[in-house]
Every structure is written in structure tokens, then in C-alpha cells.
Amino acid sequence: MIGTDRVEVRKTHKLFIGGAFPRSESGRTYEVVNTRGEFLANIAKASKKDARDAVISARTGFNSWSKASAYNRGQVLYRIAEVMEGRKDQFINDIQDAEGTSNKKATAQTDQAIDRVVWYAGWADKYSQVLGNTNPVSGPFFNFSIPEPTGVVAAVAPQDSSLLGLISVMAPILVSGNSVIVIASTNSPIPAITLSECLATSDVVAGNINILTGDPAEIMPHLATHADVNALDLTGITDPVLLAQLEVEAAGTVKRVRKAPINPNWQVTPSLSRIRAFTEIKTVWHPMGMH
Amino acid sequence: MSFQYAPAPESTSIVNIKSSNGLFINGEFTPGHGTPFKTINPATEEVLAEIAQANQEDVDAAVRAARRAYDKSWSKMPGRDRGKYLFRIARLIQERAREFAVLETMDNGKPIRESRDVDVPIAAAHFFYHAGWADKLEFAGFGSNPQSLGVAAQIIPWNFPLLMLAWKIAPALATGNTVVLKPAETTPLTALLFAEICQQADLPQGVVNILTGDGETGRMLVEHPDVNKIAFTGSTAVGQAIQRQIAGSSKRLTLELGGKAANIVFDDAPIDQAVEGIVNGIYFNQGHVCCAGSRLLLQESIAEQTIESLKRRLQTLRLGDPLDKNTDIGAINSREQLNRIIDLTQSGEDEGAQRWSPDCVLPAKGFWFAPTVFTNVTQAHRIAREEIFGPVLSVLTFRTPDEAIEKANNTPYGLSAGIWTEKGSRILGMANKVRAGVVWANTFNRFDPASPFGGYKESGFGREGGIQGLGAYLTSEESS
Numbered sequence: 001m002i003g004t005d006r007v008e009v010r011k012t013h014k015l016f017i018g019g020a021f022p023r024s025e026s027g028r029t030y031e032v033v034n035t036r037g038e039f040l041a042n043i044a045k046a047s048k049k050d051a052r053d054a055v056i057s058a059r060t061g062f063n064s065w066s067k068a069s070a071y072n073r074g075q076v077l078y079r080i081a082e083v084m085e086g087r088k089d090q091f092i093n094d095i096q097d098a099e100g101t102s103n104k105k106a107t108a109q110t111d112q113a114i115d116r117v118v119w120y121a122g123w124a125d126k127y128s129q130v131l132g133n134t135n136p137v138s139g140p141f142f143n144f145s146i147p148e149p150t151g152v153v154a155a156v157a158p159q160d161s162s163l164l165g166l167i168s169v170m171a172p173i174l175v176s177g178n179s180v181i182v183i184a185s186t187n188s189p190i191p192a193i194t195l196s197e198c199l200a201t202s203d204v205v206a207g208n209i210n211i212l213t214g215d216p217a218e219i220m221p222h223l224a225t226h227a228d229v230n231a232l233d234l235t236g237i238t239d240p241v242l243l244a245q246l247e248v249e250a251a252g253t254v255k256r257v258r259k260a261p262i263n264p265n266w267q268v269t270p271s272l273s274r275i276r277a278f279t280e281i282k283t284v285w286h287p288m289g290m291h
Numbered sequence: 292m293s294f295q296y297a298p299a300p301e302s303t304s305i306v307n308i309k310s311s312n313g314l315f316i317n318g319e320f321t322p323g324h325g326t327p328f329k330t331i332n333p334a335t336e337e338v339l340a341e342i343a344q345a346n347q348e349d350v351d352a353a354v355r356a357a358r359r360a361y362d363k364s365w366s367k368m369p370g371r372d373r374g375k376y377l378f379r380i381a382r383l384i385q386e387r388a389r390e391f392a393v394l395e396t397m398d399n400g401k402p403i404r405e406s407r408d409v410d411v412p413i414a415a416a417h418f419f420y421h422a423g424w425a426d427k428l429e430f431a432g433f434g435s436n437p438q439s440l441g442v443a444a445q446i447i448p449w450n451f452p453l454l455m456l457a458w459k460i461a462p463a464l465a466t467g468n469t470v471v472l473k474p475a476e477t478t479p480l481t482a483l484l485f486a487e488i489c490q491q492a493d494l495p496q497g498v499v500n501i502l503t504g505d506g507e508t509g510r511m512l513v514e515h516p517d518v519n520k521i522a523f524t525g526s527t528a529v530g531q532a533i534q535r536q537i538a539g540s541s542k543r544l545t546l547e548l549g550g551k552a553a554n555i556v557f558d559d560a561p562i563d564q565a566v567e568g569i570v571n572g573i574y575f576n577q578g579h580v581c582c583a584g585s586r587l588l589l590q591e592s593i594a595e596q597t598i599e600s601l602k603r604r605l606q607t608l609r610l611g612d613p614l615d616k617n618t619d620i621g622a623i624n625s626r627e628q629l630n631r632i633i634d635l636t637q638s639g640e641d642e643g644a645q646r647w648s649p650d651c652v653l654p655a656k657g658f659w660f661a662p663t664v665f666t667n668v669t670q671a672h673r674i675a676r677e678e679i680f681g682p683v684l685s686v687l688t689f690r691t692p693d694e695a696i697e698k699a700n701n702t703p704y705g706l707s708a709g710i711w712t713e714k715g716s717r718i719l720g721m722a723n724k725v726r727a728g729v730v731w732a733n734t735f736n737r738f739d740p741a742s743p744f745g746g747y748k749e750s751g752f753g754r755e756g757g758i759q760g761l762g763a764y765l766t767s768e769e770s771s
Contacts, residue, residue: 250534
């Protein structure tokens with residue numbers, strides 16, 4: 001135990017873009033408090049420029065991550081779980097502070113979050129076997145359909161489940177080879193920032209995962225209109241007006257949009273619907289015969 | 292030397308076109324409440340029939356009928372029985388195939404050879420394929436108890452009127468949804484004939500409703516509050532408008548939009564076979580194909596020789612009476628579309644591309660456009676970027692496979708692509724890198740109900756056909 005008279009070293013809470021930890025380009029921060037109203041930290045408040053930087057990083061990340069073998073993607077995701085496991089105590093403290101929950105509940109959420117990463121890690125080399133198939137067409141062709149990653153996905157993590165909800169949104173986007181820009185819970189962003197430190201030491205391709213903190217209502221419109229973003233995951237958007245606005249903006253480049261689920265239950269084992277939502281089915285007609 | 296063919300027109304006596312046509316609502320033909328419009332034969336500009344224009348009152352009635360049918364019969368019917376209705380429909384289309392083919396060619400302008408050999412048989416096959424799914428949905432990978440969505444609003448284009456109807460209606464009915472379908476303004480006749488098929492099949496009233504009308508009818512249908520699902524095939528601009536229209540609602544959407552497909556020919560491809568594929572890729576259905584191979588990418592070493600063979604082949608294509616069994620190129624579907632093709636080809640010339648067409652006499656009446664090839668095309672030209680939706684090919688060249696991929700993917704679209712090579716490994720390597728939903732190797736424009744169809748990027752989302760196509764009409768199991 002450290003003596004109570006020691007002055008602790010506090011952390012600066014920053015964004016995670018392109019594998020680095022920049023402050024917001026805008027120089028802005030916002031204050032985050034715990035459920036008792038006590039000061040926790042000044043958090044970087046991401047701007048339009050930060051969002052655009054994250055898209056550039058995500059596109060670069062996509063180009064290598066989407067080409068990684070399925071086995072390799074599974075190992076990198078599993079590595080995230082390994083590193084998270086070593087940081088369990090920190091996550092538990094972060095969640096307790098952020099959500100005001102008991103140690104028991106924060107521990108359970110951390111355990112589930114790590115286990116969910118492992119669950120998705122195992123899907124990396126299996127989901128295409130389940131979502132893809134061969135097709136018995138009439139004619140001399142070997143015809144098959146395979147799911148491929150959609151590209152750059154901008155996601156809003158749920159506001160309430162600061163770690164498990166975040167992981168449950170991020171992991172299925174990543175597993176197929178997409179890159180992601182995820183906006184953490186506005187009021188409870190610290191577990192996400194701790195996660196970004198795990199990602200930085202987890203063999204994750206730089207830029208493949210970008211975590212922004214701030215106000216989704218400010219950041220998301222820039223991502224919804226950005227031509228190099230392919231899909232939106234609006235899980236954390238509960239304001240119907242903002243949701244509709246983002247869907248309108250997404251139409252500009254025919255983005256795929258996954259809307260907020262109604263009363264999500266992050267505890268239950270997911271279906272494949274989140275993986276499916278951010279993949280595209282490619283169908284190939286390969287000639288067959290003795291030419 | 293040129294061959295002379297005696298005319299071999301298909302008889303139109305098999306079709307019986309009513310001079311005035313109503314809407315098909317709740318199993319019956321009823322007059323529409325909007326101002327009727329006329330549908331013409333684009334090859335002759337002769338009026339074929341007067342068509343009802345559905346207004347808000349009609350849209351409400353059709354959606355109400357579809358809802359009632361959904362609640363009372365269709366959603367409760369065992370899949371086995373839904374399937375049997377679809378099997379009946381498949382058989383009825385086969386039985387009346389000649390009638391459908393002639394009618395399609397008269398209303399659309401496509402060669403009878405295509406409506407007879409492609410549109411109608413594949414439409415029947417689509418119903419047959421989906422019929423078998425109706426009682427097997429729990430095996431399709433969408434959870435153990437997948438549910439239908441409700442009332443599906445379906446809006447289809449004029450390029451494959453009956454086939455697009457089949458792509459929409461067959462999966463919707465197989466999965467237990469009911470349908471309000473709007474055919475395109477210029478090609479409503481085969482959809483109305485399909486309504487008669489529904490009557491002959493004794494399909495329960497209201498399961499399929501057909502509303503003829505213009506874009507305004509489509510807009511009212513999309514906006515109707517009691518519609519659960521929208522499936523649209525058409526232009527990217529209209530698809531985007533629909534995506535905006537339903538923003539914030541719980542309506543589910545699938546879009547099958549435009550394309551600007553690359554047809555990539557490598558130097559080891561069998562050139563004669565490739566030339567046939569190039570012709571089929573862009574001149575099939577007068578190029579009115581969203582997945583048309585409108586950008587030909589030739590490897591530099593074979594470019595000259597291939598273009599020469601292509602031009603020689605194009606000289607033998609026969610343009611003219613779509614009802615003639617020897618016709619290869621039929622009529623452009625409408626004056627509006629013809630004007631768009633003329634405008635874009637003019638921009639090709641203005642921007643410096645080299646234009647070529649075979650000697651060919653265009654009929655005096657009707658809407659016609661000679662098959663056209665542009666060489667010296669750069670990626671910046673409008674004819675290399677915009678969907679022309681006509682018999683116009685833009686030729687570009689490449690040296691390496693990487694350059695071919697770079698150029699193929701340099702488009703906001705991503706519907707289809709073609710690859711011509713004798714190397715199987717190159718086919719799979721290229722297919723892997725092309726960002727497109729359908730990749731044809733050593734073939735082009737092939738369709739099969741078992742094979743999912745749909746795009747990447749701005750070519751839309753969702754699939755039609757195959758096991759994946761069922762997902763567009765089922766709830767996905769989502770707990771979070």
C-alpha cells in the first residue's frame with residue numbers, strides 16, 4: 001500500500017487516433033464527475049478536425065487490417081483480452097467511478113467485457129463459414145458468396161454500459177476486418193480511455209481502432225457526412241431527432257446504418273447480427289469445366 | 292459481305308391488352324383515382340394502353356389490404372402452404388411464358404430473344420426457388436424462429452419489369468410478408484398480367500397489390516406509416532431520397548442502385564470469348580442494366596486487337612424490331628432515357644474521347660441508339676464515371692493487375708465486375724480485391740435465383756436472391 005501522504009501522479013485523458021494519444025486539436029476539454037458529483041478528470045473534447053483525422057487513420061488501418069488473415073485477426077483480438085486481463089483492477093475502479101456501481105457489479109462487467117472480446121476473437125476465422133456459402137446455380141460455374149468487411153465504421157458506444165457496451169459495439173465491427181472510429185460514453189469515458197491504452201499495446205494495427213471522447217451530437221454529423229466513412233453504428237444515439245438527422249446525412253453516400261437497439265441487454269450472448277451488419281456479401285461466378 | 296435475314300417477328304396475337312387498366316388492390320382490379328396516363332411501345336411510339344395513376348387514396352387502400360391480408364391470413368399460414376402458392380405462381384408464369392415475353396418486349400422495347408430466354412424463365416425460376424424456402428426459414432441462418440416484417444412496399448425499375456417484380460415479390464411472400472408493388476411508369480403491363488396470375492393462383496386477397504403510377508405514387512408508398520419494409524431498385528439519386536425519407540422511422544430498407552462496372556480483360560484471355568462477354572456485358576438489354584460492364588479495362592498488350600475484334604463483332608449486331616427473333620439490339624425504353632444517353636455521349640466527345648458506332652440504320656419511329664464504343668477515355672471523363680444506362684462502352688487500358696484493380700475500384704459504385712483470364716488463381720485474386728457485390732469470371736450478366744445480387748458502396752445495400760436475400764425480409768435476432 002502506498003502511504004496516504006503520497007501525492008499521486010494523475011493521468012491526462014486524451015484521444016486515441018492512429019495509434020497515438022493526441023489531445024483534441026481544438027484544445028477543448030470537458031469535466032467528468034462521478035455519480036456523487038466529484039471531479040474525476042478533464043476529458044478531451046473531440047472536434048470536427050479530430051473526427052476527420054480519425055477517418056484518415058481508420059482508412060489506413062483498414063487497408064492493412066482487412067488484408068490480415070482471419071487467424072491473425074483472431075489472435076490480435078485475443079491479445080486485447082490478454083492485455084485487458086492484466087488491467088482488470090483499473091477497469092473495475094474506472095467502472096465504479098464512472099457508473100457508481102458496486103465493486104461486484106463493476107467486476108462482473110469487466111469479466112464479461114474481457115470474455116466478450118475472447119468470444120469475438122474466436123469468430124474471426126469462423127463467421128465467413130457461417131455467413132457465406134456456395135450457390136447451386138444453373139450453368140457451368142462454381143458460385144460462392146462470402147462476407148467481406150464494409151470498410152470504415154463510425155460508431156457511438158452506449159451511454160450506460162461504459163466498458164461492456166463499448167466492447168460489444170467495437171468487437172463485432174473489428175472481427176471481419178473493418179476499422180472503427182468509436183465515440184465513448186460521454187459521461188463515463190474513462191473505461192474507454194483505459195481500453196485505448198490496452199489497444200496501444202495489443203498488436204492492433206495503428207489507426208484500425210480510434211476512440212474519441214466528447215459529444216456525439218457534435219462529432220457524429222461530421223462522420224455521417226464524411227464520404228470515406230462506409231457505415232454508422234448508432235447504438236449510443238437515443239435522441240430520436242439526432243438519430244433521424246444522422247440517418248438523413250448517411251444517405252449522401254448510401255452508408256449502412258445500424259440503429260440503436262431497444263432496451264439492449266449487453267449481458268446475453270450476442271447473435272451474429274452485429275457482425276453481419278458491417279459486412280458485404282460478395283458473390284463470385286468462377287468458370288468450371290475442361291476447356 | 293453482309294447477311295440478309297428475312298423478318299421473323301413474333302406474333303402479338305397471344306397478348307390481349309386492355310385499352311384501360313385499373314389498379315390491383317385486395318385481389319381485384321379497381322379504377323385508380325389519379326389522372327390516368329398512357330404506356331407506349333418504345334419501338335413504335337404507339338400507345339399500348341391507358342394506365343391508372345394511384346393517388347393517396349389508392350395507396351392507403353392498397354396498404355390497408357396488404358395489412359389485412361398479413362394479419363388475417365398470410366402471416367398465420369403455415370410456410371408449407373405459402374410455398375405451394377409460390378410454386379403455383381412459378382408454374383403459371385411458365386404456362387403463360389410466351390404471353391409474358393411478347394408483352395414485355397412490346398412495353399419495354401427489349402429484344403424478344405432476351406425476354407423469352409432471360410427475363411421470363413428467370414422470373415419463374417425465382418418463384419420456384421423461393422417457394423421451397425417458405426417452410427424452411429429456420430434453417431436459413433437468421434435464428435431459430437425468424438419472423439416476417441409485415442407490409443413490404445416495393446418499387447421497381449423499367450429495365451427488367453417482370454424479373455425485378457419476381458426478385459421483389461418471391462422472397463417477400465416466401466418469408467411471410469405481404470406486398471404493395473409499384474412497377475415503373477413506362478413498363479406497367481407485365482405487372483398487371485402478373486396480377487391476373489395471382490388471381491389464377493387463388494392467392495389470398497391483398498397478399499399482392501399492384502399500384503401503377505409515377506414517382507409521386509412511389510413517394511406516397513414509401514411514406515405510408517403502415518409500411519414496415521421498403522425495397523427499391525433504381526437510380527442512386529432516388530435511393531438516397533428514399534433513405535432520407537424514412538430516416539428516424541423503424542422501416543427496414545434495401546436498395547439496389549446504380550453501377551459503373553469494370554469488365555477487365557487480361558492478355559491471356561481467349562479474345563473471341565471475351566469479345567462475346569464484352570458485348571453481352573454492355574449491349575445486353577440496350578445497356579439498360581444496373582450491373583452492365585460499362586467500363587472495359589483492356590490490358591495494354593491486347594487492347595488494339597481486342598477493340599478491332601469488338602468493332603468487327605458489333606458490325607454483325609442487328610438493331611431493329613424488338614419482336615423480331617433475330618434482333619440483338621432493341622429500342623431505348625423512353626425518350627427521356629434516350630436524351631440522357633445522347634447527353635452523356637455528347638459529353639464523351641466534348642471531353643476528347645474517340646467515338647465509334649457500326650454502320651446501322653435506325654428506324655424512323657421509336658427511340659433508338661446505335662451501339663457505341665468510346666476509346667481514348669480517361670478516368671476523369673463523365674462517360675467513365677457516370678452511369679449511362681445505355682449501349683455505350685468506355686474503353687480504358689491497364690498494364691498490371693494492380694493498376695486494373697485501382698481503376699476498377701475508382702468509382703463510388705460497387706455493384707459488379709467482370710474478369711477475363713485463363714488463370715484460375717488470377718480470377719480469385721482479382722475477385723478478392725474488387726470492391727463489388729457480384730464478380731463474373733469469363734462470363735457477364737448471369738443471374739440465378741440461388742445467387743445473391745447486390746452492391747457495395749453507393750450501389751446500395753442488401754441482397755436479392757440466395758440465402759442472403761431472405762435476410763432482407765426477416766427480423767434478425769437482436770438482443771443488443
